[in-house]
Amino acid sequence: MFKRIFFCALLCLFVGSCKREQRQFTTPPATFKSYDVTMSDIRPGVGGLPQPVQNPSDQRAYDTSEGKRLFSQYNCSGCHFNGGGGIGPPLMDEKWIYGDRPENIYSTIVEGRPNGMPSFRQKIPDAQVQQLVAYVRSMSGQLPKDVAPTRNDTMNARRSEQRTERKSPQQTTAPPQ
Amino acid sequence: MSETNTFRRVCLGLLAPAVVLCLSSCGGIQNAVNPAGPLAGKLSQLWWLMFVVCSIVFVLVMIAVLMSLRRRTGDSPDEIPPMVEPPLEEERRRRNVVISAVSITIVILFVFLIVSYSSGRAVSANRPDKVGLVIELTGHQWWWEVRYSDVDASNIFTTANEIHIPVGVPVTFSLRGGDVIHSFWVPNLAGKKDLIPGKINTLWLQADKPGVYRGQCAEYCGLQHAKMALWVIAEPQEQFNAWRQNATQSSIPPSTDSQKRGQQVFFSTTCVMCHAINGTAAGSNIGPNLTHVGSRHMIAAATLENTRDHMAQWIRDSQTFKPGNKMPQNNLSDADLQALVDYLQSLK
């Protein structure tokens, strides 16, 4: 009987921790196409909001860590700094101008946005955009704690993403400074 | 089984591998006992000294062990009375033998220590007379960034995974860790030194004969530790100067249509995010500098020979060759890919 309980516990563990440790090296076909920005809940015609899309990178610790690396290497930090914003809007707060959903952030990176956010279409492969999206969301605590990155090996300007408390996203129309 | 047979087998079993070791340890461009420079030469001498002395010690001890087994019996233990107080005379003799054996061990170790210390001084990096060419080497997951420093700023240039050095000139390496700890090791030229984040380690080496020597990262550094290699190419001074002269130049502008299209592909896709080509707008230093990539012998950290086919396959699907490396897969059309390869190969 004890054996059975033990194996059941093991099975639960299996289910729980599969995704977190995955390292996906070969790029699967992109799951995100281009999405419209949803600025409001009011939509023309019938049908509700588009189905939210799951970002596979949201569940993989390796991907968020890669996202963190790319965030500084691709110089996202040049405008957004360590998430506190400056030239670009802050990413670690609860305010979102163009949406907080993974597909919104994806579009923001791929299409670019007015007032300075350049388009990275073709420049960053889809898999890496997904990693960046996951990382950007981890900056405001949107990801599970065991998936979000921990501190980096440089000067740390703020708490690590893993220890950032979760902010509930709010839509704002404030233009970026 | 008969006892003598057992002994013979033991002896053979012990000797055969030793002979194989002696015979098969010559040749190779990545071999510690095939030295091509004064440092590796010293180390190789030290190795052979220790190997020979240790082999002799081993054989002598094994002979002693086998000799101690020469009186055998099939009797059950009860038939032999245990000897709690063996004859004193005999014990004293044995004690003398053991003491002399230990003394010889100590003498041998002392000789080893002195030889090792003097060899150590010879290969030590803190030798002001040994500063010739200075190369800054930075280890990244999983490639080598090579920066030739010079008092004249226009002579400073950066390349990757392929180090050219002049023959007969001491070269000092300043070793830095870019991310995790790596270790720089070109066995034919010198011993290894670690590249540690937050520290600067130095190593000097010298090649006495021209040739290609392969080195490999020797400190486990993650997924592609196995394929983080580099080439050290030792060439005569004039040849080196010519190479260096070329290396300080900006990239060659594209001349054919295909090359021009290739350059456009480079700038409009993912390449430009990580790689730099001096003399163009591409200036990112995340991946290896490609200013003269066409002139390199190997790509992918000395893993693939630099041919058009390899380069095309590598760009399209690097993850198959080196799973986990930081270069993404690219969905380029065949025409774009060929143009890109044309352009990159033209960067001599």
Add this chain to the structure above:
Amino acid sequence: MSSEEIEKRDEPRPKKVSRVEMEEEDLAAVMERERGELERTWARPRGLRGWFTDTDHKTVAMRYIITAFIFFILGGIEAALMRIQLSRPENHFLNPDRYNQIFTVHGTTMMFLFAVPIMTAMGIYLVPLMVGARDVAFPRLNLYGYFVYLIGGVLLYAGFFLNTGPDAGWFAYVPLSGPAYSPGKRVDIWAQMITFTEISALVGAIVVIGTAFKMRAPGMSLHRLPLFVWAQVVTSFMIIFAMPAVMLASSFLASDRLIDTHFFNPAEGGDAILYQHLFWFFGHPEVYIIFIPALGFISPIVVTFARRKIFGYVAMVLSLTTTAFLGFGLWVHHMFATPIPQMGQSFFTAASMMISIPSGVQIFCWIATLWGSKLNIKTPLLFVLGFFAIFIIGGLTGVMLASVPLDLQIHDTFFVVAHLHYVLIGGAVFPLFGAFYYWFPKWTGRLLSEWAGRLNFWLMFIGFNLVFFPMHQLGLNGMPRRVYTYLPETGWGTLNLIASIGAFILASGVLVFIINAFWAYRAGVVAGDNPWGADSLEWSTSSPPPNYNFHNLPVVQGRYPIWQATADAPVVRGLSTTKRETLVTSVLDAQPELRFDIPGPSIWPALVAVATGVSFVIGIFTPWAFLAGAILAGITLTGWFFADPNYENKVARETGKRSQGVSPQPELQPKQV
């Protein structure tokens, strides 16, 4: 003080516990009654309860041994997988991610889950028997140690099977193992597993030291202590001094990863090299923690088969202690490629070379013991001879690695892989298998098959040399360690193929042992008390030993108690047969000091282990687990200390019979004890 003087001082002791004269038939009846009482008093809980409460040192040690052997097999399977992957260049049997996990888990298993625990376990089983005690000093603590170890092992393998196996190498250098380069929970599992095995090793060390120092039979002064026990004591002291360093290393690493500390972050004032110093300050003594107990197996085997006293007992003991001291002074030879001043390096070169002197002394002494003796070579001795051949090669390559300049060439290559396996398999696993063959009859009452034993030895010996000898050459040819594959142009293919073939021969040798053990357990030749005609006390009791080990604790008359026992050898009388009671003796001369109640079966150690497990396993995910764990541990420890003070009555109740009129006969009480 010379040994003769100590000998003289020992003379008068036995009279304190002299045998009481009585009529023959009375004696027989008293003995019979006492035996029955001892059986009841020391009865072990059976069934499911027994699984969690049995504190008998033999049970706990046997669980350790079997668990550790299972981990040995798992580690061996991982090794075989690696050898398949490396058998040819550019093999795609394993991807690098999987390979890195496998070699890390292989190293971690073999070092932390197999070698150290199984060596301690041999001590936990044999030390009380060798010194003539009823049980170990702290049986409940001992049981706790086992559960903690088990939790640590299960944690590592649960993680491994869930793709969360650590992948930063068994010494997990930062920054690679740090938060920035090892995302996920893989390395955290490694760090916490280290904590578990540390606790269990420390517990084992304390138990062994306590038993060996305070529970020896009267007459067994320190200079009569069996070399096996000396080796265990020396190892235990090494554990106590070495483990705190790795505890710091792994805790710093875990807190860097979990709560953003900066111990190893150079950008914020930390230091990556600090980790290496901390780790190797433990890591090098660790090798001797594995190796010294193995030396302790060899001495009794050599003495038994040579049928003469050990040559140079004092030299052997001094060598063991010297090894232990020097073992702490040479950790830097693992770090010669880091920036360390040459003078400092030379010090560590000298220390590293010096440590081969005590090893040499011991090998020469064993040869001197064997020299000229009429030998009946049985499997245990065969394994010892295999040890000589293999370990000496490992020791000599160790001298090469101690030399700074040469080390810079062969460090972190397959040469080191060859060296460490020659030292650890040759120096520890071969003696361990010899010890299995030697003590198996004591554990089970049956002899292992001699024929299968020889087959086992030759398969292992030939297989081992085939795997690891070519690796020396591979290292010199430039093959770094921990590579998941290599290019065909390197020319390493042939030697790697030979090594891979050898791996399967080696594995078949181990398989023969397993079959042999299963067969002998059921159908082996019945051994009797002392099948080898050996000299030490464990052979004076029955095979397998009764729960109480000895009916009457023996009084030791010499260094070789059985061989030197006179016909009218005295025994210790007057210990209670209705309480779990043993004799505490003085540290130096083993003079009886007091009678001591040994705790019996209890559920609390298991519960405290669960509390420990909760705090460290959940602590991987949230630091709050440590708070919860501290509260849980507080509750369970309170239970351990206060809730069950009256265990001896409980034992009597269990057997359905309250103690009545079974107190020791007054006339049997020794006067002064």
